[in-house]
Amino acid sequence: MHEMSIALAVVGQVEEAARAQGHDAVASVTLRVGELAGVVPNALTFCFELACEGTALAGAALATEHVPGRAHCPPCDHAWPTGTPPSLTCPRCGLAxxxxxxxxxLEIARVSWSGATVPEEG
Incomplete structure (x- = not known):
């Protein structure tokens, strides 16, 4: 289950940022998750809770922001929702x-601690 690897990586990055900024505890983490990223949200939430145990994130809430898949066709300058499975053929002109x-x-969008929300820098 790669969701556990993702959860462990997120916890590690957020815990490092918390230490660097002098915070003891994290209240919540918001992740932006694309529909084509291959992540199962419920599995990620479960793994996040386990990964947080014994860290500065213990008890932290996880929120996810869904990012829909979109493709672009340069010749006709058309963009469209890809859906799942993704449709990568332009519905307007038929080109790939x-x-x-x-x-x-799959990115950390926000981290909240001590009553403050700080955007995470990539």
């Missing part, structure tokens, strides 16, 4: 998408 515009995100 040049790439995804969004949907593969």
């Amino acid at each position: 998408a040049a790439g995804l515009v969004s949907g593969r995100e």
Whole structure:
């Protein structure tokens, strides 16, 4: 289950940021998770709770922001929701998408502690 690896990495990064900024405890973490990132939200929440035990994040809440998948076709400048499984053929002109515009995100968006919310820097 790669959700445990993700949870451990998030806890490690947030705990390091908390120490660097002089915080003892983390109240919540918000992650941006793309629909094409291959993450099962319920499994991630379960793993996050386990990974937080005995750390500065013990008892911290996990929130996720869903990021829909979107693709772009440069020749006709059309963007569309990819859905799952992703449709990477332009519905307007039939050409293949040049790439995804969004949907593969997996990033720490916000961390809250001591009553303050600080955006996490990438």
